[in-house]
Structure formats: structure tokens, C-alpha cells
Amino acid sequence: MAVREAEPVETLQEVREAGLDREDLLGMYRNMLITRGIEERGHILYKQGKIPGSFYTGRGNEASAVGVATAMGPNDVGTPLQRDMGVHVTRGIEPWRVFAQYMGRVDGPMSGRDGNVHMGDSRLGLYAMVSHLPAMLPVAVGMGLAFTIREEKRVAIAWCGEGASARGDAHEGMNLAGVRRLPVVFLIDNNQWAYSTPAHLEYAVDHLADRAAAYGFDGVVVDGTDVLAVYREAKLAIEKAREGGGPTLIESVTLRMEGHAVHDDAFYVPKELFEEWAQRDPIERFRGWLRDNASLTEDEEDEIRDGVKRILNEAIQRAEESPLPDPATLLDGVFATPEELETPHHK
């Protein structure tokens, strides 16, 4: 097999070698809890009728999202997707703004102009997805192109699901990135189901990471429920790209633990598969690792969990205080004004 399969991270020593100290690990654990907490609370708000439209979660993908985002540098950028709430959380979005986003309020990153997980705060280096997956993948490649043109040591992360990997955008984007050895890391969240379509009806290779060879760069398959393994592979790929080593395709394998969105009960996914992957719950798995390898105590755990609970309670309250957009602003911003380009970002 052409691709490498990533090894699990066994010890605290290995983690230190990968650039993380114990505080970082606890931070990652907290971010995973906030990620799941946001989506669990969001689901309740949705059922209460407080969130319009639809509602998507990334249950089962917390380790993959948090692991990759932790590996990003401060000036790196990315285009995370609908299972990647952990990326926003890790990059520092305040949870109340996520709830404001869900509820269509003016303080959400999209100010009520776009909803649910279509969000990104450019100040955090994140750019909002569109529904036409993976249309943001070539956009991320263009970001990498800009870094190359300006000779900046920055990296763009292009997220893609295994479902969207079937589309032409993925091919064109990966091909261009390979041709020009752009500083782009492709992160395929392979959660095995594209809505109701199973992986074997989506692609014919053993691993999606096998495709990297066709574009002239490396591919690696990583267990997406192992946050430390994801982190280590992402860090390797990102630093390689930063130093001019070109793109890497990381395939992060998980199972989508809920339906495509909350209206979907995922009846088509075999029950045994859910049971099997529930045993590998990324948060439980990392908690066990921290206990075994980093002496996580019950007191520390309680403190972290209480802190997360407090943050979420306050976040929901603050989001509900945020107003809905004024209909008089309907047409604002269809076109940008020249002054908007006079930002440091666009200089």
C-alpha cells in the first residue's frame, strides 16, 4: 500500500516530542468537551424551536477537528466543514457567538446572513464553508498560492469529507496544489457516510489517501478518534508544507455518530457499527489516555467539566440577548465598498 497508516501516540514523552505539554493536552480535552457541548446544547435549542433552519453536528469528529486545529500555526488558515466545530473552538471562537450564529443573530460570525455551521471568522484564519462541498477546497489552494507568491511561511488547511472527495473540485484543487507544491494540507474527514450513501458507493480505492500519489504528494491514514495521532500527523504535514515540502493528504477515519442532520435518524447505518465506534468515542478515549499517561485527576476533570458547563450556560444566555438582524439591513453588503479593502488583511 502506497499510503502510510499513522501510529497511535503511546506516551507523554511522545507527545512532548510532538510539541505539546500537559497544559496543552488539558486545553485540547477542554476544547473537545466545549465542541460536543455546543452541539448537544444546540440540539436542545433546535428542538425548542430557538434555532431556525436545520442543525448539523460532528459527533465522533471532535478529535479530528481539535487535533488538526491544535497543529495549525497562528497565521495559518483553513476552510473547515460541518463536522469541524472543534476547529472553530480551538482557533478561539467564543461559544456565545456560535449560538448566536445558530440562532441567526447579528453577533454570529455571519450576522444572520448565513446559518448553522456555515461560519468562519477571518480574524481566526477561518473561512466559512458553502453547501456545495468541497467548493472551499480550491479556495484554500488559492490561499496557499497567495502564500507562495508572497513567500510567506503560512499554510492553508483544506477540509473535505469523503463524500465531497468524489467531486471535481477536489481533483482540480489537489492537482494544482501538487503541480505547484503549494503549502496546503488536505484533510479528508472520512466518516464513512455521505448522508445515506456508504463509503463503498463513494470511492473504489482502499484509502482515499491513496489518491495523494496521483497528485504527486504523500498520503497518510490516521485514526480520527485519536486526537494525539491526528495532532501529530497534522503537525508533521503542516510543518512540512511550511518549509516548502508541498502538500499532504491526511485521511482521518471516524464514524459519523449521528444522522446527516438532526432530521435524519441514520436508520441506514448498521446498529453494530454505531456500537463498535461508540467504544472508540474520541472524548472518552482521550480522557482514558490522560488518566493513564498524564495523571489526570478526578478533581481536575470536575474542574474542567464545570468550567465548560459554565461557559456554555453563559454563552446561550448572551446569544439570546443578541438581536435578530433588522430587515432594513437586508441589502447591506451585497457589494463590498472600497474602504473594506483598506484593512491590514488586504494591504
Add this chain to the structure above:
Amino acid sequence: MAEKTYLQAISDGLRQEMRRDQRVFVLGEDVGVYGGAFKVTQGFQEEFGANRVLDMPLSETAIVGGATGAALMGLRPIAEMQFADFVSCAWDHLVTVAAKQRYRAGTPIPIVLRLPSGGGFSGGPFHSQNPESSFAHIPGLKIVCPSTPEDAKGLLATAVEDPNPVLYFEHKHLYRRIKGEVPDDRYTTPFGKARVHRDGEDVTLITWGAMVYTADEAATRLADEGVSVEILDLRTLIPWDREAVLESVARCSKALVLHEDTKTGGFGAEIAATIAEEAFEQLDAPVRRVAAPDAPVPFAPTLEKAFIPQVDDVAAALRDLAAY
């Protein structure tokens, strides 16, 4: 000031923008070593380097999507579709990503997409189209259709300065046929301001692109018959100069809209509807449209001539209107 072809004016304008602003770069198929299929970027790679004049794979999606990403990072990409027809392959990236990005996410996308368009040389169904109306329907995109060398350069400069995605339709049939005086220094030509190509008082003829010249020939014939035709060259479709159109229609009381694109859903329908809504009381005749029939652009010269509006067609419509 020097006499230049339409193509030279675009090329000079492009070069001036790249000299002025380090953020500006061009990307497209065969734009580097070859200098572009129509030689608009000839010599650019020598002057600006391969890092600012990028030969791309046959990947319209990655060209437009990539330009969008580079713009988000602060650059000012000018992307070339080898033919405007190929923009269909990048539809998603223009319409789904670039056009909506400022509105939904607050981040402007300052890109220019150069689109060599139009027929008249047996290019057939895939090298002759004028797809401007498809994009005029999409909020968030600006649309430019210069007809003169002077406007071609000035509108290009405005497009590069504009903080939005701009579709710059350059008509291939004008590239080497049309010459005109072009100022040497940089200047900008504002969007949304029509140019009075010809003064008149009996009929207002609203058009853009290569049809300006067809209109002019028809108007010359009508002048011999005692009918005075005012020709408005819109220059830009989004935004378009409603005020100039309505002012002219108020004076002439009769209006003809002419375009090379097909008739149904063409941008002329929007203009005609606006005149009907806003100037009904001032009209002495129904608004007329002359446009290509609803068919793909055919290849054979006889068919293509029958397809693209000709001077005879325009003159006949003007005559009907004058007599109404």
C-alpha cells in the same frame, strides 16, 4: 495618447495595473509562455516573472476558486478564461462562493475575471457565446462589456480597483478590428455610466459590446432616411445606467434594445421591462428588442450570420419604430 487596437488597450491596461500594484497577478491557461490564446499577456512573464503570470492546468474551477482564495489573502488576481464559454466550468466558484462571500461572511473578493466573448468568426457553439445575462442575474457580481479601446483600458483599471468579483467581457471580434485613441497615463472609467456613442432625437438604441458598431452602421443608414438615432453604449451591465437610459427615452419616446446574446432572458429583457415600468407614459411605441434567436451559436458562416444580429435587422427594427 496613441491609436491602439482594443486588444492592445486591454494588454496595456493590464500591464499598467501590474506595474502599479504588486498585489495584482494574472492566472489562466496559456497566459505565461504563450502570452494567452489571443496574446493579451504577451511578454508579461518576461516582465513580471513566472510568479505573477501563472500558467494553470485546464482547471477553471481551480482558477476561479484559487483566485478567490488568493483574494481572501489580500492579493488582486486577474484570472483569464481562455474563452468566455469556459466560465461554465467555474460557475459554482463565481456564483456560489465569490458572489455571495461579502454578503454572507463580510469578506470581500476583489477578483477580475477576463472573458473573451462573442462570435462572428465561426467559433461554433463553444467559442462564441455572450453569457453575460446568466451572471447579471446573480447578486454580488459586477459585469463590464467595453466596446472601445479607451473604455477597455479605463474599465479594466476600475475593475482591478473594485472590491468585488468583476466579470470583464472582452469581445473577441473587436480585438484587432477596432482602433481608437487611448491615453497613455492610467485612468479609470466609472462603472454604471453609459457612453453616448451617437446623439439623436427620434429613437434611443441601447446596446453594448460589439453591437455598438452594428448599431452605428444601422443608425447611419437611418440618418440618410431622416431618422435620428441616439446610441447609448451601456459599458457596464451591473451596475447599468438606468438614469441615462430613462433620460434618453424621455426625449426620444421610442426605444430599441440590441444585444448579441440570445433573446429570452437576455439582459435586454431587463432594460425593456425597466423602461416599461418607469417610462410608460413617455413612450410613443412599444419597446423593441433585437437579439440573437434562442439557439446555440452555429458554426457555418451562413448560419452564424443569420444568428448574430446584422445591420439590416437593426435598421429594419429602427425603421419600424420610427414609423410607429
